[in-house]
Amino acid sequence: MQLSKLPLSTFKEVPAEAEVISHQLMLRSGMIRRLAAGLFTWMPLGLRVLRKIEQVVREEMDLIGALEVSMPAIQPAELWRETGRWDQYGSLLLRMNDRHDREFCFGPTHEEVMTDIARRELQSYRQLPVTWYQIQTKFRDEIRPRFGVMRAREFVMKDAYSFHLDQASLDKTYNDMADAYTRIFTRLGLTFRSVEADSGEIGGSASREFHVLAESGEDAIAYCDGDDFAVNLELAPAPQPATPRAVPSQPMAVAETPGAKSIDQVCESLDVPPEQCLKTLLVEGAGEELVALVLRGDHELNSLKAERLPAVATPLELASAERIQAALGMPAGFIGPVGLGISVHVDHAAGASADFVCGANQADQHLTGVNWGRDLPEPETVDLRNVVPGDSSPGGGGAITIARGIEVGHIFQLGEKYSRAMGATVLNQEGKEQTLLMGCYGIGVSRIVAAAIEQNHDDDGIVWPEPVSPFQVILVALNTGKSDQVGTTADALYRDLEGMNIEVLYDNRVARAGVKFADADLLGIPHRLTIGERGLGKGVVEYRYRRTGESREIALDSILDFITDTLAQPAA
Ligand code: ATP
Ligand code: MG
Numbered sequence: 001m002q003l004s005k006l007p008l009s010t011f012k013e014v015p016a017e018a019e020v021i022s023h024q025l026m027l028r029s030g031m032i033r034r035l036a037a038g039l040f041t042w043m044p045l046g047l048r049v050l051r052k053i054e055q056v057v058r059e060e061m062d063l064i065g066a067l068e069v070s071m072p073a074i075q076p077a078e079l080w081r082e083t084g085r086w087d088q089y090g091s092l093l094l095r096m097n098d099r100h101d102r103e104f105c106f107g108p109t110h111e112e113v114m115t116d117i118a119r120r121e122l123q124s125y126r127q128l129p130v131t132w133y134q135i136q137t138k139f140r141d142e143i144r145p146r147f148g149v150m151r152a153r154e155f156v157m158k159d160a161y162s163f164h165l166d167q168a169s170l171d172k173t174y175n176d177m178a179d180a181y182t183r184i185f186t187r188l189g190l191t192f193r194s195v196e197a198d199s200g201e202i203g204g205s206a207s208r209e210f211h212v213l214a215e216s217g218e219d220a221i222a223y224c225d226g227d228d229f230a231v232n233l234e235l236a237p238a239p240q241p242a243t244p245r246a247v248p249s250q251p252m253a254v255a256e257t258p259g260a261k262s263i264d265q266v267c268e269s270l271d272v273p274p275e276q277c278l279k280t281l282l283v284e285g286a287g288e289e290l291v292a293l294v295l296r297g298d299h300e301l302n303s304l305k306a307e308r309l310p311a312v313a314t315p316l317e318l319a320s321a322e323r324i325q326a327a328l329g330m331p332a333g334f335i336g337p338v339g340l341g342i343s344v345h346v347d348h349a350a351g352a353s354a355d356f357v358c359g360a361n362q363a364d365q366h367l368t369g370v371n372w373g374r375d376l377p378e379p380e381t382v383d384l385r386n387v388v389p390g391d392s393s394p395g396g397g398g399a400i401t402i403a404r405g406i407e408v409g410h411i412f413q414l415g416e417k418y419s420r421a422m423g424a425t426v427l428n429q430e431g432k433e434q435t436l437l438m439g440c441y442g443i444g445v446s447r448i449v450a451a452a453i454e455q456n457h458d459d460d461g462i463v464w465p466e467p468v469s470p471f472q473v474i475l476v477a478l479n480t481g482k483s484d485q486v487g488t489t490a491d492a493l494y495r496d497l498e499g500m501n502i503e504v505l506y507d508n509r510v511a512r513a514g515v516k517f518a519d520a521d522l523l524g525i526p527h528r529l530t531i532g533e534r535g536l537g538k539g540v541v542e543y544r545y546r547r548t549g550e551s552r553e554i555a556l557d558s559i560l561d562f563i564t565d566t567l568a569q570p571a572a
Contacts, residue, residue: 011028020454029461083112131163132161140153198234207410209410295384348382387400412440
């Protein structure tokens with residue numbers, strides 16, 4: 001492609017609307033343009049990246065025997081009513097009416113449509129197992145569309161659905177999918193982790209997420225390099241305290257802590273470290289009463305774990321200061337477990353604290369030197385907290401690492417959830433009707449573009465992993481106006497490279513060298529060839545590798561061999 005024919009407008013300024021680097025760089029390099037909140041146009045260079053990712057996904061799906069289909073984006077409400085999701089899905093679902101006032105939605109996912117296909121197409125166990133997939137545009141009316149195509153409202157997803165007679169068959173396809181996902185993200189040149197995940201609203205049993213590791217990731221994942229432990233942070237079990245609780249050494253005493261409502265303020269006021277303080281969080285209970293959750297000051301509440309307690313209301317709801325005052329007659333910010341009078345659930349680590357500080361249930365006061373079993377009953381402890389770096393892995397391989405991740409794929413075993421609701425059955429070997437088992441498998445194709453940039457960029461711009469780069473080579477011709485020879489040599493090289501099926505972006509614009517080099521860096525194409533008057537005088541072309549910035553001169557007459565060899569090498 002010739003840049004002179006592509007109306008590419010790049011810019012240097014960081015766009016105000018873009019918080020994360022991938023969004024900034026995609027806008028600055030002209031890969032995408034915003035139409036409205038969460039809606040983007042894929043411009044020619046961006047679309048090439050998207051198509052490459054689609055192609056890798058498609059190849060790997062085909063390889064495991066999944067069958068490509070294309071379902072309508074618009075779906076009738078009746079199907080969603082059959083599964084109850086018309087009411088459950090809430091405002092994420094974009095609803096609309098046609099001219100006959102029939103209700104529809106723009107598909108955020110396709111379980112219903114697929115299960116409808118399955119119940120019509122599948123009659124016999126002989127047709128099983130079967131996996132269908134599509135690569136298609138979804139719409140979710142996200143409450144906070146942000147980070148560009150990372151969390152858009154309209155986005156491209158690969159969604160696959162499999163149907164089975166028995167669990168063993170579902171397990172096999174589920175494992176084949178996990179392997180295919182591993183090959184996909186490896187082929188795309190991404191650093192990723194596959195983690196055990198919460199099955200969440202979709203329901204069902206087994207579920208794994210695939211995360212591209214990046215600082216800006218919205219999810220936290222916990223893993224251990226010494227074993228194969230890797231889970232979404234919210235699911236990571238915290239280890240039991242390794243050492244027994246210290247014996248009490250202080251008397252319990254009241255300390256004045258005027259205005260100190262947060263752990264930080266209490267620590268400052270009393271000059272103690274946060275791990276010496278216990279915080280008492282009040283949440284709505286399953287009944288009328290509030291429930292207290294006690295954690296160490298340096299630990300965070302894990303809401304999934306809290307919701308697992310039968311005494312706690314789901315979804316978890318923290319009590320407001322007004323609610324606390326009304327229910328207990330005590331001021332929020334100074335609550336503690338001593339004499340609280342409601343049900344108290346204590347985290348394992350908090351239960352192992354001695355001589356601790358906690359709220360006194362009186363305004364502007366805390367208690368110091370508090371001890372379980374002496375000043376208040378010995379607690380029965382539970383796991384309530386998020387794990388922290390350094391906690392030991394349940395796999396026994398050493399300390400846990402916590403990293404941020406971008407969810408790019410998610411696979412689920414759905415069981416009978418949809419097939420039962422929609423009556424998707426086949427005749428089994430005994431000639432009896434049997435409800436199908438189902439799995440579903442998503443990949444955020446458009447999100448991967450942003451995730452790849454989050455993981456691969458520097459101060460000058462994008463540094464594409466080679467498999468997803470919009471072009472393999474960028475050919476820059478310098479000052480073509482001044483020298484005919486530069487123009488003719490570069491034109492010829494461009495034709496030769498294209499003739500060899502090398503994807504080359506040819507910068508033959510009339511522009512200054514500085515502009516061309518800055519754009520080449522911003523666009524992030526792995527291999528750059530520069531032809532200029534000075535080099536040609538010596539019979540050489542400059543080659544530069546984007547990722548390392550290393551450059552060298554290559555004799556013009558061996559440039560094609562050089563490029564062929566370079567492209568054949570695995571990426572550095
Ligand atoms: P998230 O937790 O990020 O909202 P999700 O768990 O709701 O995603 P799934 O239903 O698992 O999403 O969809 C499959 C994949 O589609 C996700 O793993 C993600 O990569 C992608 N995806 C989901 N929502 C969006 C979005 N708003 N923009 C871009 N990609 C998305
Ligand atoms: Mg998900």
